[in-house]
Amino acid sequence: MTNEPFFSLKNPWLLGSVAIAAGLVAITAASGLIVLPYAQTAAGIGNIWDVICSAAGVPKRQSAANPVLPAFKMSDVIVTSTTLSRSDRGSVQRGATLAQQCAACHGPVGVSSTDFPNLAGQYAVVIYKELRDFKSGARVGAVMAPLAQPLSGEDMVDLAAYYASLPRLPAYHPEQQMPAPRVVVNGSPLRDIAPCGACHGSLDHKAGSPWLDGQPEAYLKAQLQDFKSGTRHNDAGQQMRNVARAMTAAEIDAAAKYYSSRPANAQTQ
Amino acid sequence: MLSSRRLILAHFWLAFALFGLALILGAWQMFVRSPLHVWISDPEWYYRSLTAHGTVMAYVFPTLVAMGFGYAITESALDRPLIGLRWAWLGFVLVVVGAVTAMVPVALGLSSVLYTFYPPLIGNPFYYIGLVLAVVGSWVWVALMAVNLHAWKRDNPGKPIPLAMFANVAGSYLWAWTAVGAAIELLLQILPVALGLKSTIDAGLARVFFSWTLHAIVYFWLMPAYIAYYTIFPRAIGGKLYSDTMARISFVLFLVVAMPIGIHHVFQDPQVGAGFKFIHSAFTALVTLPTLLTVFTVCASAEIPGRLRGGRGVVGWVAALPWGNPIMLAVALSFVMLGFGGAGGIINMSYQLDTAIHNTQWITGHFHLIFGGAIVIMYFAIAYDLWPHLTGRALASYRLMRLQLWLWFIGMIVTTFPWHYVGLLGMPRRMAYFDFANPALAPEALWSSLSVIGGFILLISGALFLAILLRGQTDRRIVPEAYRFSTALHAPLSIPAALNGYELWVALMIGLTVTNYGFPIGQLLARGDTSVPAVYVGTRQ
8 A cells, every 4th residue: 555645636536536426526517507497498487597507406486476275265274283272171161051952953962963063072273174164154054154253272282171071982883794885995096086984983083083883874975065065165175075085975975974983872972 | 053043033033933834814905805815894904913014023033134244254264253243132122122113013903004214104103112112123133243353353354254244234324224224214203203293294205214224224134144145055055156356246236226216116206306216226226236236246156167067068067956945946056036026126216217117016926026136035045054053963864845945935925926927917015905806906806816725835834944943952963073164266465444443325225316316305495384293093082
C-alpha cells in the first residue's frame, strides 16, 4: 500500500470515484428533471423553472376560483379514530336527561322495538356525526331534521356519550352452521365492494362506522337503498355510496337480514 | 475451533428456529387463500400471520444470520478472539427481547400492519418498540465489527484487511446507514402516533423514509451470501478466488449504490416527483454492476478447479466440478435463482415497465426468488460449512444436504414462477381473499394452486434443514481444522488504500443519499398539509 495521504488530489481512487458519482448525479438529474419532462411538455407548461419544479414533485396550487360544488349540502364533520373517544360522567348524565325526548322512537334504553335504529351502545362519534348532519342538512330526514335543530354542539356530545354508555345488542347469529353472507365477510373485490364486516364489526371496526348488529332490517335496507340512489349523501368520501351502488338487490337483502338478526327478547334487555 | 462458538451457535439456532416457524406461517397463508381451501372468512387471521411471517423473515432471521456469521468471520479471518464478547451477548439479548416484544402484539392481533408498517395503519406500540430494540441490538454488532477491525488494523499496520472481514464490515456499515430510514420513521413518525401523543401521520413521508431502508436492506440480507460466494465457495470446491480486487470492488460498490435507489419502491406514489423517480431508476440500474462482477469472478474461480480436475473445452470444465459437494450445488442453484430474480428485478426498476407489475404477485414472486431463493440457500450453505466448526461434530450426510438444497430450489421455483405469471395477469399482492369463482380470476386459479405445492415443498426442505443441523449436534465428535476462507489466486500483497478502508465509500454512500433523498424528504417535511388521520388496527369491538 502507498503512504500517500488518502484524502489528497493525487489519489486517483478518490478523484475518480467522486467524479463518477458526481457525474452520474448530474447526468441523471439533468435527464430526469429537465430534458425528459421538457420533451414531454414541450407544447408549453410554461417556463423551464415550472418544468423542473413539476418534475421535482413540487405540487401545483389549484385555483380556488369557480369551485365545482355538489347540488346538496355536504357533511362538515371530521371524524378520526380519536374523536369523542373519551367521555365524562357528567356528559352521560346530561345526555340521559336529553334522551328522554328520543325514547318514543329509539326506545327507553336505546333499543327500538320498531323500525327506528337502535342507539344503545352505538359509537359516540357515530351518533354525534349523524346529529350534526341532520342539523346542517347534510343528512335529510323529515322526522330527525327538525328535532336536531334546537340541539347545541354540547347537547349532541352529551347525547352521544349517553347512548354510547348503554349496553348494546350483541352480535346474534344463531345459525352457526350457516356461513355469513359473502358480501359481509368477503365483499366482492372485483366490483370494489369491501366486506361489510371490515368496517361495521364482525371482522373489524373502522372509525366513524356504526355498529350494525341488531339494527332493524327495514332501516338497514332503506339506508343502503338511499346510499345507492344517492338520496343519502352524508358519507364524506362516498365510501357507502360507492359500495351500495355496486351492490345487487339480493346482496342488500342478505346484508340487512344478517345484521338485523337479534335475540327474541332483545327489547326487554 | 472458534472461541465464541456458543455465541455464534446461539445466533444461528435462534435464526433458524424462527425461520422454521415463519415458514409454516408462509405455507399456511398460501394454502388458505388458494382455491384448494375454503376461504377462512376472516382476513384478520391472514394479515396477522403475514405480519409475523414478514417481520421474522425480513428483520429477525437475516439479521441474526448476518450477526452470527459476522462474529465467525471476525474470529477466523482476523485469527484472534472476538473483542467485546459480553457486548455481543448484550446485542443478542436485545434482538431476542425485541423480537419477543414485537411478536406478542402481533400474535394477539393488535398489530396486523404487515412488516412494512404501511402508515396510516397504526398497530400496538410494543410492536414498533420491539423492532427498535432488535435494530439497536444489531447496531451493537455493527459497532463490534468496527472495533474489532480497528484493533486488528492497529496491530497489523499496512496489511490488507482479509477479504471476508472487509466484506463483512462493509455489510455492517451498509446496515447501520440503511436502518436509519426506518428508525426515523418508527421513532419520529409512527411511535408518537402509536403511543397516542399524536393522531395524524404523514404517510407519504413515512413511505419515503421506509424506501430508504427497504432497498438497501436487501443488500444487507445479501452480504452473507456474497461473502460465501467469494470466500467459502472457491475453498470448498478445491480452488482459489480468481480476483481479490474484483471482490473488494463489488463490495464497495454495494456500499455506494445500494442506498440512493430506494424510491423505485414508490414509483406509483404521488408524493415523490417523476424526476426523482427517474434518478432512482437510473441508479438502480447500477446495482447490476456488482452482481455481474460477482457472477463473473465466481464463475472464473470455479473454472480453475474445473480445469484442474480434467475439464476440457468451453463448458467441459463445468461437468468436471465436484457436484457432490453441497456448497458447489448451493452456489449453482443460487446463481440460477439470482439470474431469474435479477432479470425480474431489472423490470421492477424500470420506471415504465414497473407500471405493469407494481403491487402485483409478480413482486411477491420476485423478492421470494431473490431473498428466499438465491440468498437463503446460501445461508443454508454457510450453516453446513460452519457447523462442524461450531459443534465439534461431523455433519456427515452430503446426500441429505443435497436433497435439502434441491428441494429448496424446486420448491422456490414452483412457488415463485406461478406468482410471477399471475402477477402479469394482474393478480394483486397483499390480498387475503381471491374470488376464484369469478370468471375473471379463473385463469389464476390453477397457478395459485401450483404455487401452494411449491410452498409445501419449501416447508419439507426447511424441516429437513433443521433436522440435518439437529443431527449434527449429536453426531460423532471430530476435531475440525481451523476455519479458513478461500485464498486468492494472486494474494493481495499490495492493494490501494481505497480498497482497504471505507472512508471514501461511506462518504459516497451518505453523499448520494443526500443528493437523491434530500429534496423529496425536505419538500415533504416543509409542507404542512401532508398528514392524514391514523387508522388504528386491532381495535375491533
